[in-house]
Amino acid sequence: MSFDPETLNYDANGLIPAIAQATDGTVLMMAWMNAAAVVRTLESGRVTYWSRSRQAFWVKGETSGHTQRLIDFRVDCDRDCLLLVVEQAGPACHTNRRSCFYTAVRDGGEVELMAPEA
């Protein structure tokens, strides 16, 4: 079956959540794509989100150099969420940590799981 980005289920704003996972299994971040960002990501192999705050394409790492090369592009059963397996250059998080999910809630409190990279 050939893939048509219009067959994905976007929300009222035309967006779909996209989870980025490193090849070692680490979940790095979650951001959003519109149909055009899906097309750009698939065509270029460079993961490209849609920035809700800037209302613009966000080629991950274009400024920081912390790019995501697309390894595999997956769609969930409801076609309303994406899982991108990526080769991540440098830290994925804007705080310079490898993953955005660096805080855990344990025993009622918050714990920091990783420090910013040097």
Next chain:
Amino acid sequence: MSFDPETLNYDANGLIPAIAQATDGTVLMMAWMNAAAVVRTLESGRVTYWSRSRQAFWVKGETSGHTQRLIDFRVDCDRDCLLLVVEQAGPACHTNRRSCFYTAVRDGGEVELMAPEA
């Protein structure tokens, strides 16, 4: 720092996306929580989402038996996405597959990565 669920950033509908990841690193599914579902999940250790279609709590596996026991509860840098490390009983997907992300887009077409479990 003690954890207050009200410090998370919910969307206009009062919801936050929650990614469920198995202990072996497999990303199983993504669903939504409201603040009350966050509290129930942390207090009970049984992952409880908010069903947008039913507008009701969704204790994962309550009907199917395919429960998710919470192992670790993580928050991202923007506090607007959750990552739940879970012990998944049986398949996570309603199609009886281990993960909801069983479709990949490769070479312009769709490929099924896993079959339903017996």
